[in-house]
Amino acid sequence: MTSLSSNTLSRWSTDELLCWSLRGIATIAGAIVILIVVFLIVEALPALQHVGLLRFFTDPSWHPAEGLYNLTPMLWGTLFAMTGSVLIATPLGILSAVFCHYYAPLILARPYRRLIELLAGIPSVVYGFWGLVVMVPLIAEIQPPGPSLLAGILILTIMILPTIALMADASLANVPQQYLRGAAALGLPRWATIRGVVFPAAKSGLFTGVILETGRAIGETMAILMVSGNVVQTPSSVFAPIRTLTANIALEMAYALGDHRAALFVSGLVLMAMIVALVVSAGWISRGRMYG
Amino acid sequence: MAETLSRPQNPREWLALVLVWGAAGLVTAVFCWLLGDIVWHGLSHVSWTFLTAPPENAGRRGGIGPILVSTSLILGVCLSVSLPIGIGTAVLLAEFTSNHSLFGRMTRRSLDVLAGVPSIVFGLFGNAFFCKTLGLGFSILSGGLTLACMVLPILIRSTEEGFRAVPTSYRLSAAALGLSRTTTLVHLLLPAAVPGLLVGLVLGVGRAIAETAALIFTSGYVDRMPESLLDSGRALSIHIFDLSMNVSGGDANAYASALVLVIMLLAINGTVSWLAIYGLHRKIVAA
Amino acid sequence: MYQFMCFSRWKACASLASFLIVASLGIPGTGAAQTTTVEKLSGKLVITGASTLAPLIGEIGKRFESLYPKARVDVQTGGSSRGVADVLQGLADIGMVSRAMKDEEKDLHAFPVARDGVGIILHKENCVQALTDEQVVAIYTGKIANWKDVGGKDAPITVVTKAEGRSTLEVFLHYLKLKNTDVKAQVVIGDNEQGVKTVAGNRHAIGYVSIGTAEYDTSQGVPIKLLSVGGVAASTETVKNGTFPISRPLHIVTRTPPVGLTKAFIEYAQSKAVHDIIKQQYFVPLVD
Numbered sequence: 001m002t003s004l005s006s007n008t009l010s011r012w013s014t015d016e017l018l019c020w021s022l023r024g025i026a027t028i029a030g031a032i033v034i035l036i037v038v039f040l041i042v043e044a045l046p047a048l049q050h051v052g053l054l055r056f057f058t059d060p061s062w063h064p065a066e067g068l069y070n071l072t073p074m075l076w077g078t079l080f081a082m083t084g085s086v087l088i089a090t091p092l093g094i095l096s097a098v099f100c101h102y103y104a105p106l107i108l109a110r111p112y113r114r115l116i117e118l119l120a121g122i123p124s125v126v127y128g129f130w131g132l133v134v135m136v137p138l139i140a141e142i143q144p145p146g147p148s149l150l151a152g153i154l155i156l157t158i159m160i161l162p163t164i165a166l167m168a169d170a171s172l173a174n175v176p177q178q179y180l181r182g183a184a185a186l187g188l189p190r191w192a193t194i195r196g197v198v199f200p201a202a203k204s205g206l207f208t209g210v211i212l213e214t215g216r217a218i219g220e221t222m223a224i225l226m227v228s229g230n231v232v233q234t235p236s237s238v239f240a241p242i243r244t245l246t247a248n249i250a251l252e253m254a255y256a257l258g259d260h261r262a263a264l265f266v267s268g269l270v271l272m273a274m275i276v277a278l279v280v281s282a283g284w285i286s287r288g289r290m291y292g
Numbered sequence: 293m294a295e296t297l298s299r300p301q302n303p304r305e306w307l308a309l310v311l312v313w314g315a316a317g318l319v320t321a322v323f324c325w326l327l328g329d330i331v332w333h334g335l336s337h338v339s340w341t342f343l344t345a346p347p348e349n350a351g352r353r354g355g356i357g358p359i360l361v362s363t364s365l366i367l368g369v370c371l372s373v374s375l376p377i378g379i380g381t382a383v384l385l386a387e388f389t390s391n392h393s394l395f396g397r398m399t400r401r402s403l404d405v406l407a408g409v410p411s412i413v414f415g416l417f418g419n420a421f422f423c424k425t426l427g428l429g430f431s432i433l434s435g436g437l438t439l440a441c442m443v444l445p446i447l448i449r450s451t452e453e454g455f456r457a458v459p460t461s462y463r464l465s466a467a468a469l470g471l472s473r474t475t476t477l478v479h480l481l482l483p484a485a486v487p488g489l490l491v492g493l494v495l496g497v498g499r500a501i502a503e504t505a506a507l508i509f510t511s512g513y514v515d516r517m518p519e520s521l522l523d524s525g526r527a528l529s530i531h532i533f534d535l536s537m538n539v540s541g542g543d544a545n546a547y548a549s550a551l552v553l554v555i556m557l558l559a560i561n562g563t564v565s566w567l568a569i570y571g572l573h574r575k576i577v578a579a
Numbered sequence: 580m581y582q583f584m585c586f587s588r589w590k591a592c593a594s595l596a597s598f599l600i601v602a603s604l605g606i607p608g609t610g611a612a613q614t615t616t617v618e619k620l621s622g623k624l625v626i627t628g629a630s631t632l633a634p635l636i637g638e639i640g641k642r643f644e645s646l647y648p649k650a651r652v653d654v655q656t657g658g659s660s661r662g663v664a665d666v667l668q669g670l671a672d673i674g675m676v677s678r679a680m681k682d683e684e685k686d687l688h689a690f691p692v693a694r695d696g697v698g699i700i701l702h703k704e705n706c707v708q709a710l711t712d713e714q715v716v717a718i719y720t721g722k723i724a725n726w727k728d729v730g731g732k733d734a735p736i737t738v739v740t741k742a743e744g745r746s747t748l749e750v751f752l753h754y755l756k757l758k759n760t761d762v763k764a765q766v767v768i769g770d771n772e773q774g775v776k777t778v779a780g781n782r783h784a785i786g787y788v789s790i791g792t793a794e795y796d797t798s799q800g801v802p803i804k805l806l807s808v809g810g811v812a813a814s815t816e817t818v819k820n821g822t823f824p825i826s827r828p829l830h831i832v833t834r835t836p837p838v839g840l841t842k843a844f845i846e847y848a849q850s851k852a853v854h855d856i857i858k859q860q861y862f863v864p865l866v867d
Binding site: 095098124125161214219220 | 378
Binding site for chain 3: 524534539
């Protein structure tokens, strides 16, 4: 692929045109992120000026009506919910894809894939609603109050599973047949082939899937609002209620004015910073090893 | 794909078998529980009148006709904007930029960041940019454009993966035959990369149809039949949210609307898959 | 063959483009062309604000549109503060506010359309039948943490409260003379129905929601019950005759004195003709 990346030898003018129009299109895509960050900064400016960035992590609590703006408990809430759900969803999703390709009889594989595609499209409110009326009472039986970090993690897992499962499914499908035949010729049993040949061959797609699902987990608003309790505190156990930064924005934006509203945009900026940190560290971990 | 030896040869193989079937079984069970719940509560309320009549009494009675039209229009706007931009960017990233170029890495990183932006931030951004700055107001167009921003990263990344999966031999053969890069792209690579594109499309459509927080602030709450793209129109997911969380006694119709949404999604996914595989992919790749 | 395919592809593109252009030459912006004669009332009204009021004003708007076919009433949600902000910036013609007006909003013109009571709900199977105001204060500030201290079973109390800024919360706290920092809750909810579902799913929960919502849900068999407050039973009747102590007014507001279509709509919304809609949405019509 790198050998064809320079266009100077191409004889056809359409190629030049194509290259430039593609660059224009890609710039639009890249510009959206910049626009969003600029928007967030502009809206958050009043709070940053009146309250100051440090107070967002050192105030005693989050009570905007009294001018207290501590984001840290909600930051922990977001981190725990995201980590828990990604840790559970990734193996389940990848194993689902492996099931579809290598273990399922053909008659089961196609409906299973359709099922997962369907689940990618169910609205977060339906997940949240179901979680609220089915899952939360069950957890309340085990340990009150019910709406908790655990409920949030479980619902998020169910929501991000289709992303990783479908991406893994597509990457497994792209593994060249020669690799599988080579492994069979060497007499490798099924799981050894999958672990030793298929996973390394598919690793760029799997990695992309993990990034996309983590992004989705950080950004989910509605469902986690309905099941995780929304109490601003650092959780002491999985059964304790938490509030994530996204749920906070959704809950309070409707009724916030002035500095409170700007403070909510500051939490939006903190979320963006988290995502950027995640993406940069993922890029650093995978540098050079994913592509090429 | 049973080309590998199927019978487990040793304990590790047995363990893998159990884990894989267990994972699939768990996932199926949870999802059947969820879908079963929706079907159980919603099936009795779905009827032809429900699909075509306008909502009455804040949605507790009547149907979802205008809402289905608004949802389809929003989805249409979203896809017609995000598909060209998405495929174009994916092609650029996969074919025209080297793996280590700064432009490529920066674009990929910013797309990953975009994939993680919370839906409510998209809603607020869409409201400020499309509704206010561009002056579109609460409209289907604003909603569709905001959704396009949300769907782009998924679409681009998985289409790019699809292009990477196409064997280099295709490109080299095309170059050897003297085809221009545009022709190679349009007639050879794009059909071959269709599976990756399809995954992105399915995930993107799923995300778009499921979006609530972004649409409340952009395409709005009005449940009248829209007369143009600049009219405000309520999307199905917002209707479900309103009925289940805001309107007392709206649960029954909320389930029915959720069921209609699931069926709509099934139809869209099925059609898109069929068109893509049989219309494009099969021309290039033997079954 | 190739040229034919190219041409038909161009035709498709051209027709799509022209369709989009024609489709976008649609409805114009807000507040244009409002004539003042009642028979010829036309134009578009944009109303934004509290999600509690949105279904009610939406239904009133639909009936208004059926009376005056050339008028259009567009209702959007976003919260009481958004309603106030949009009206001040001129982005909306009317705002919906689900609370009493604050001091800094006194220069807006407010028109009350209905009242809404706020009642305390428990799970139906909770054997506690009544709570005094002092007990409610103690429960919500965390001093009483077990139902056995108020005559119930030996189980921890799950306190459900609303998110900061919501008018139901402010009305409730105002009655109990508490500040939000004093409240120690286990669950914080956003909308009324979320509160109902949370309490219905937990036998040891206590919460507060709009009385109309709770009454309707009880009549549908949802396992919750309303408690009396200060000795007065909680129902839309007691809110209507003013004996129930916790209630809030629901307003629609404008920035300037209303004229034309805006004025006609506000007068309609305050008239007796919409009392049946107000009752249908489980609010209390104003007795005038």
